[in-house]
Amino acid sequence: MKRTLLWGAALVGAAFAVATPAANFVPYGSYQRSCTNISVSGDSLSASCTTLSGSQLKTTLVELGQCMNSITHYGDIANLDGSLVCMPDLPKVVAGFEFPRAESEINGWVYGQDDTAMYRHGWGIWAGLTHYVGTVGGAELRAFETWDTPSNMLYAIGQASSGKAKMLGSEVRKAQGLRLQLPHQFRNTAKAKGDLKLLLKEWQSAKAATSADTNIFVSVAYNPPASSHAVSNKLFYASTLKNYIKEGYKEIPNFPANAITIKPVYKVITQSKVVDGIYTFPGWPGTPDPARAFPESDWANCVYVAVKGTGKGGNSIDPTCANPNASNTFYLNNFIHQTISKDDAAYLNSQFGLTAKAGDIAILVGMHVTTREIKRWAWQTFWWSADANSPKLPSSDAIAKLRPKELDEAAGHYAMSLAYQMVSPAQPINGGASEGESVIAYNPHLEAGFDPGVFQILKAVTKSPSAVQMNQYGVQTNCMTCHNLALYSPSTDYQANNGANRERPYGTDYYMSLDDTTFDGVLRLDFAWSILGSLDTDK
Template identity: 20%
Template sequence: MKKRIVFLLTLSTCISVNAQDSYTPIASGANFPVKEVHLEFLREAQDVHSQREHLWNLWASINEEAPSGGPLWETWLSADHVFRPSESEVLAPPKVKNFERPLQFVDLPSSAVPEAPGQSQFATVLFNQEAHDFVRSQKLYLAATLDEINRSLTQQAVSLDNRDIPDFPRESVVLKTVWLHVAANGRTPIPVWDFNPSRPDQSGNDIGTWPRSVVVDTTGETIQRGILDQGRKVVPLTSFYSVELTNHNLIRNSSPGDHMILIAMHVTTKEIRDWVWGTFWWHDKADFGPYALNKTQNLRGVWRNYLMDVAFDSDIPREYEGSANAVINPYLEARFPMGMTSNCMTCHRKSAWPLASFLPIERGKISTSDQRFENRVRLDFLWSLGMRAK
């Protein structure tokens, strides 16, 4: 694995490597995309069991090993590439990740971001080929195109219900991968989410406020079962999917040889009109509790160490006290005020141009005839379009 990365980097300094070279799609044998009527039935029937199985299968499919090594999603097209301003731009090889602060955290002044390893999240956004091709062919990466679509909808007096860009193709998949920095040859504490927020939901529960951490050990010493570091459980680097940092993608306060561990991932697919929303996060006891349910046998190795939740709908299935469906990833949404009650689809439905804030958190389906869509065009649920258009 290490060897291959070095090889790719050496290659990239001599010639420009086209990201397409090693692009690996979801295998044609995988059950993807699933028929829309079937998935819509699962939504209506509130068949959470089958919805979850669908997401675990998808997780297994995108984590299949690519011929170039590593999970196949790593060969997908980065947001930098999708939103490149012109066709001629030279591409970075796909595996040299450009780790960024999650755009959801833009409200945080950068000085407020904790600098120590393990204490702040980094992200990359990846598109599969179909989603990439759609953005490029429709020129949706240009603010001028979004302005033009919006202008023409207004000119033709199109009703609020129909102020949308064209739909992405059903085969589209978009990912948001979330990483924590772990020092080489050391022990880095990382926060683990046990569903026990220490603060009221309206104050937000950023990872720095969580009561428990585990310590990721990269010293190479043999880890004995049950060993503790200042009362914290020690886990090996091999319980995560991780990549090694190189001179080409260092983040603040990092050195070549440090690691980025995959702590969480958001996955959305256009298999239904409102997209299917799935989210995964690491846990040291990933075989227990409601978020481990229905895990399929085809998941192997580190990929079993993640928990999952799924949203097919903004409202159903309802929470036990009758409120709208809440589906979150603790590593991304817990920090928002009322983040614990958020829902992927509800927030993403608000993505429209000209851009407005994705906050505050709202619950339940937002009507397409909502006044906030006046003189604006909805961006088929993807926030990246409005936030990254050039």
């Protein structure tokens, strides 16, 4: 539900020029249903809020003005287990940054080949979603850490269907926690054979031969407008998708323009992986030439993380994986990271055979981020870089130099690649041709290891009358092309082969029209593979 909030007689301004709330102003939010003694002083909101255990906790939300600016159209001020937390669609923390941008404006960048504008926009999104928005249990939360996971949304759909609640967490919300999973798209790899547990065993056996930890875990989350859309339309129920097809729909109702979905990628640092105070994981050496499948186990470079203390850290990776020193050793403050709770540890151990304990750390090594600002969504992907000033391909120095000063130390340690088009020059959304230069945008931790067997649909890109390129590896992919293939087919068994069909068909990078014949007789999912990945086939 859209709403406009007034502070006295002044509209909330940009994050860098926010009006001060009127003396008796009390901001709207779901926190009001479980908090008392609410007051505003300067730029802070204070209250006494109920915890999940039923006790009362005095809590204060600072930077209230910036929060109100962020939730003007969507979002909430919520009670997370006794703590006031700002839950925006996206904080606007970079001067001049706007979100969502008009589709015509972004199209102007794309068709006008204004790479700088696209890079600045991608960094503005990153600055917003990594911005701190509140504190829960003494730990500061970044915006993306408050967003809803598919399990949260499925719960909300169930509650709404039963008439118990219309929205998730109507009284006291629970902090998200780290309900991580193995990357679903890895089901299609030859080593997984549809079974992610086989892949996990392969990772664990690979670790025995090297000191670098090749395990990765992911989650998926939707920002408030994306979550609201998915919940209200029951998009995670197979019955909903079947009804759309029965009613003649070609695609699901489109997400709103300010919808954002993300896939964070983590390394879990357990004590068993720490040797003499150092944790080791593979360092990204850049896109291989010629292109090939390039999983973490083949990177042959290492990054070292000192799990105690803080520091500036180095700026390189170790090409020998045998010589840790000041230039290739970093600290936890150089990473976006979360502390693992007792519940998180129990879950990770039961699901993946880890030896995690409360107090262990999960470091963020990558994240896919996409916004519904344009019809085919705007795609950017981020990964941790030892030298963020000069990152390896598929990023570049040109992208890195546009990082905004508003990024904190940890958030500034990530590289970016983006895809607001499939090929360059950009083709129209319908009726175009697969020609020009490939626009490559992939995440090293997610797609780099893919071989041709992962992809069900391959098409050539004609670079010139005498040069045709057939992209067939993960390092030749583009998020837009791949997610364009997100579809639901009523004739497909999504439970078979350990759920591998939930990740098919996949493609590399090439131009594909929105009205391609591939979509005949199926339901397009508005580029959201995550719907199929978490689909409840019994509902």
